[in-house]
Amino acid sequence: MSKSVSVLTPGETVACCSPLVSSPLPQETAEQIAPLLKALADPVRLRLLSLVAAHADGEACVCDLNDAFDLSQPTISHHLKVLHESGLLERSKRGVWVFYRVQRAALADLAALIGGGL
Amino acid sequence: MSKSVSVLTPGETVACCSPLVSSPLPQETAEQIAPLLKALADPVRLRLLSLVAAHADGEACVCDLNDAFDLSQPTISHHLKVLHESGLLERSKRGVWVFYRVQRAALADLAALIGGGL
DNA sequence: TCAAGACATCGACAACCTTCTATGTCTTAG
DNA sequence: CTAAGACATAGAAGGTTGTCGATGTCTTGA
Numbered sequence: 001m002s003k004s005v006s007v008l009t010p011g012e013t014v015a016c017c018s019p020l021v022s023s024p025l026p027q028e029t030a031e032q033i034a035p036l037l038k039a040l041a042d043p044v045r046l047r048l049l050s051l052v053a054a055h056a057d058g059e060a061c062v063c064d065l066n067d068a069f070d071l072s073q074p075t076i077s078h079h080l081k082v083l084h085e086s087g088l089l090e091r092s093k094r095g096v097w098v099f100y101r102v103q104r105a106a107l108a109d110l111a112a113l114i115g116g117g118l
Numbered sequence: 119m120s121k122s123v124s125v126l127t128p129g130e131t132v133a134c135c136s137p138l139v140s141s142p143l144p145q146e147t148a149e150q151i152a153p154l155l156k157a158l159a160d161p162v163r164l165r166l167l168s169l170v171a172a173h174a175d176g177e178a179c180v181c182d183l184n185d186a187f188d189l190s191q192p193t194i195s196h197h198l199k200v201l202h203e204s205g206l207l208e209r210s211k212r213g214v215w216v217f218y219r220v221q222r223a224a225l226a227d228l229a230a231l232i233g234g235g236l
Numbered sequence: 237t238c239a240a241g242a243c244a245t246c247g248a249c250a251a252c253c254t255t256c257t258a259t260g261t262c263t264t265a266g
Numbered sequence: 267c268t269a270a271g272a273c274a275t276a277g278a279a280g281g282t283t284g285t286c287g288a289t290g291t292c293t294t295g296a
Contacts, residue, residue, distance in 0.1 A: 016179040016215040025168035030161040037159035043148040050143040050236040056136040064135040096242050097134040115229030118168040214272050
């Protein structure tokens, strides 16, 4: 599918193209990062994450989160599961309640990757 | 769907919940940001963006990008369209070729939002 | 022991996404 | 003018996602 370019001298490279200056994301890396972004790429999950982050001690219980949306409890539970399995939310059960806490490091890594020209 | 909480004094708030300490993302904001993240949340598009960013003068032509993937030309064209319409890639046509350039500001904004606790 | 409540899982359905092939639109070279 | 090449659009197939109601699993209080 890709045209061989190895026999061309620099001056002969196709007219439209400029050379690479830094190395692009390897496919493997891209496939690791995409699921993280996918987990983040939903308005409900963005608000969930932000709601958890906004809580006093950095964690919020599900009962609290459920009431913040006009969505069924299973739907919220599903979104929390997605965020948890992607590594963006940490989970801990205390008594009858389940608490979620933001994994700041994961968010920071993502931000660094996006902010730093990829 | 949400229980009213306005009549409770601080001491009466339900046992499981801690108060908010900073304000969570408004729904409207979340719905503006999610599409941006969605555009980013695909391995092919991540690599496309990174490929463009990695080019010498900050832009790359489609012919160049096509050859970097084992995907059909229309598929690449589609992904570029998604990135362009979301505001992450700028487009310019010169002669027969079309060049794409990364919109650094959009990426920086996203990174700031994600990195700064949302 | 039993009932109630908090949360998760299941199965279904509609909407959407990725990819393809086929085809269209421009632009340039001859 | 015509042919070739670069890129976009259209339409379809198959997989994935968001949401729901129904139901299951734990934990606690009575």
